[in-house]
Amino acid sequence: MTLLSFCQWLAETEWSIALHESFYMYPLIESTHVLALFLFAGTIVMVDLRLLGFAFRDVPVSEINARILPWTVAGAFVMVLTGVLLFYAIPVRTYQSLWFRFKVVFLLVAAFNVWRFHRRVQKSRVSWDSDERPPRSARVSGAVSLSMWAGVIVFGRMIAYNWFDCDRPQSDFVYWLSGCIVELADA
């Protein structure tokens, strides 16, 4: 089974159709997804500003991590839950959305950056925990995080726009990137 046929199967399920056609549920889930930016992206930005040495310079990095990152995790939980529901409501179009694909790529890089920061960069933290300006490796982690999550937010917003949808005439390159089935699109 391909991912596309899985999405096609998802789209036929009772709950997916109900969510798609709901008058209030979909906008409510979507709004929760956006409002959770406060918690999720907001806390990420603050931790990154500390890593870059732009804010909270007198607070040890370990304290920011310990006191703020649990809130980021809580925000991530809300994001994933509402995000999965949003995908579930409109599976095929979202799967074939160029913007969604960009978002996933940025999301993966951002996740890798998180993993790398915790497994690698932080190994030497004791030696720079209270530095007003952390070492280059930590600053790079913060900068990568800020730019990748900014991309995730921007591309996520763009999913709503249908410029590159498969049911509109596109270049072969866009068809390929979006995983469009040309025969389906022409039909």
Add this chain to the structure above:
Amino acid sequence: MSLLDFFESLEQSGIGLLIRESLWLFPAVEAVHLLGLSVLGGSLLMVDLRLFGVGIRSRTPEQLVRTVRPWLVGSILIMIATGVPLFLSEAVKCYYSYSFWVKMSALGAGLLYTFLIKHPVIRSGAGAGVQAVIGVLSLAIWLTVAGAGRWIGFS
């Protein structure tokens, strides 16, 4: 001239027309609006969490207010600088949108509350109970601004 006439003339203004006639400008400006929202949310939460007794406990709420001030004020300025053009491009729709008026009222309340009540109360060294109430109100007002703002798009 009625308020509606005024909103109609705003929509016909240079910036309003420029955005409405462009395919990309509205989404692009809106995306920056969302990035600003993230910085605003973080700036508010760093203080509000501390008011609940969690967050950066080695610093007083007053110290945190001072630390986040440039980011708070900067993000509010970004929100206004992107929000005004978005409004201008669909002023008449906003005029008829209940969400728009809720948002603008909450925004006014949020700005007055943050700078004229929340920060002064924090500076006055209020007790834990008062701090918690101050923090809850802050989040409630600003989430209303964000939620009603999002809902403009659904109306």
